[in-house]
Amino acid sequence: MIYLWSLFARRPQRRCFALLDAAGICRGLHQAAECPASGHWVEVHETRLAWIDQPLPASARVMPVVGQPARRRALAA
Numbered sequence: 001m002i003y004l005w006s007l008f009a010r011r012p013q014r015r016c017f018a019l020l021d022a023a024g025i026c027r028g029l030h031q032a033a034e035c036p037a038s039g040h041w042v043e044v045h046e047t048r049l050a051w052i053d054q055p056l057p058a059s060a061r062v063m064p065v066v067g068q069p070a071r072r073r074a075l076a077a
Contacts, residue, residue, distance in 0.1 A: 017041040018056055026051040 012033035019028035020040050029047040030036055043062040051060070 016044050016047045018044045018047070018051065018060070020056060024055050026054060026056045028052075 014031045014033060015035075017030045017032065017035055018026050018041065019030070019036075020042060021027050022040075029049070029051070030041070031047065035041050035043065042056070043064075044056070044060045045062055046060070048060075051057075
């Protein structure tokens with residue numbers, strides 16, 4: 001029965017990351033729920049082995065979403 005419930009349980013979304021060196025060359029690929037802590041990892045839409053030892057295409061990067069505050073305070077006049 002537990003197995004049946006686990007089929008419907010929500011799992012963390014896996015995201016794709018690419019490790020870039022100082023020159024912008026892709027040195028590694030990783031999939032995880034969170035960005036790896038060490039190294040210069042950038043989020044990408046997908047992982048492609050052809051990117052290893054190549055410059056990462058600009059179209060591959062995921063643009064970070066800048067959120068707006070839920071509520072704005074009115075300025076006192």
